[in-house]
């Protein structure tokens with residue numbers, strides 16, 4: 064079925080292929096990717112678009128000696144498939160399988176681990192400078208998308224590389240879309256280059272009319288090497304002004320053009336940028352037609368392209384966020400929404416549609432999103448800035464320096480807090496409570512259900528100073544009624560007692576408190592004896608009334624879907640530190656290690672955060688106290 068692909072176990076196996084065979088291989092890789100992703104979902108759209116690029120790179124370069132550094136890494140499926148991971152790719156993003164992103168410990172071909180955006184240029188520059196110093200002769204290539212290029216880190220890399228002598232090739236894989244529509248001045252600039260009518264008309268005409276051979280080779284050289292007025296006039300000046308030699312744009316789904324161009328560029332020295340234009344979802348019609356949905360489409364019928372929709376028995380936290388923000392904004396025109404390129408993922412798209420003037424998709428720029436929100440707040444508006452918890456790590460200093468230190472009322476909504484499942488180690492939102500808890504003036508809350516999220520968002524509309532962080536997980540809530548409930552403000556730092564008991568007090572935060580409550584109720588039903596259960600709601604400030612009450616028990620169990628070190632467990636230990644009457648404190652949470660791809664359910668169970676594990680823990684503790 065996969066005539067050529069089945070013969071490819073490493074890039075060595077494609078070196079002798081003709082252009083025709085390489086083209087056939089690309090087709091087979093696409094088909095295989097679609098077949099696998101239909102039953103085992105992943106980042107299909109970007110990977111479909113980058114097939115020719117990846118095949119051409121492995122064909123021209125001497126990998127793994129030469130280093131291919133992918134940005135984000137979600138476009139690298141073809142790379143995985145042709146570097147010895149063809150069969151295991153069927154188990155992409157699963158516990159028994161491989162990571163959905165490049166990982167250094169997974170393959171020698173994965174030069175640099177990734178998952179977060181905009182790192183490739185800096186990392187590849189590191190490889191290039193190392194090669195210069197050691198004289199290893201290894202080449203370094205950064206492969207970065209137009210979305211990832213909106214990230215400030217990418218520009219720090221360009222700035223540094225452009226003034227260096229590094230033998231670095233940056234390939235700008237421009238498909239004119241991020242997850243949602245790409246935005247911003249850079250996007251407009253790139254669009255202007257790739258759509259420049261004169262340039263494209265002339266270039267394509269020349270290319271396709273010449274046929275293969277020396278003449279075409281000569282023209283290719285002129286068009287891409289000489290940086291003629293055509294190229295210059297149509298753009299690239301921005302990159303040239305940063306010290307790069309700019310080439311392109313080239314059709315990145317045209318294998319022949321691409322291999323010829325890469326071959327030529329491979330023989331040049333210094334910092335070079337090749338601008339290619341690809342189609343996200345290329346070769347699979349449904350994905351080409353709707354690239355945002357097909358960025359990560361979930362399961363689907365490969366033959367028809369019909370998506371198999373997950374039916375959630377409860378609303379998702381993202382639905383609650385989106386609806387409530389829109390509703391609150393109808394009542395208060397000072398509310399504004401900020402997202403660093405995750406509008407549809409976090410549920411802010413509907414707010415954007417309803418209030419386009421008060422909606423800001425700022426690109427993949429978490430640090431900027433935070434400082435921009437600080438500016439909005441300083442000017443008297445009420446920004447709700449939604450960032451995925453793990454990506455917020457990019458904005459740590461901005462949260463301190465630009466928001467907290469200036470006591471500005473910004474609501475930071477951290478989506479995908481806790482364990483995220485299949486995206487794995489790079490995407491878990493486990494450090495937020497531990498990291499941000501140490502910042503003076505920050506309030507950190509985690510709702511245990513949809514209604515609590517609604518009320519916390521409402522609370523955020525009336526901040527008198529300082530930031531409020533609301534962290535909540537990916538996916539489904541608890542199924543509680545929230546839509547028709549009247550808004551209630553949550554007093555900052557106030558928790559709630561959920562169950563009266565003895566001997567042991569469970570102090571939980573976030574939705575995992577519901578698992579603890581279920582375990583406690585079960586224990587009580589089984590043994591006529593159960594622990595007290597509290598929803599702390601805030602990891603900062605802590606509800607000291609609850610702590611004092613809980614401290615009268617023999618033991619406290621803290622339960623959180625965040626890093627045990629420094630999180631709620633750390634906070635409770637600090638509170639009781641040095642006290643002679645301190646209870647035994649046991650923490651259940653995310654351990655001090657990186658957790659790989661798996662289902663969210665398995666990951667929670669691995670951390671002892673499922674009902675069964677909590678019941679077992681309770682059983683042991685209640686018995687022995």
Ligand SMILES: Cc1ncc(C[n+]2csc(CCOP(=O)(O)OP(=O)(O)O)c2C)c(N)n1
Pocket residue numbers: 108109110112135137138178179180207208209210211212238240241242343403404405427429454457
């Ligand atoms: C720091 C960070 N913020 C946000 C994301 C989420 N994210 C993953 S891919 C992506 C879009 C990237 O667009 P582009 O580079 O153009 O690649 P494409 O998907 O279009 O191939 C975003 C926003 C991320 N991975 N890292």
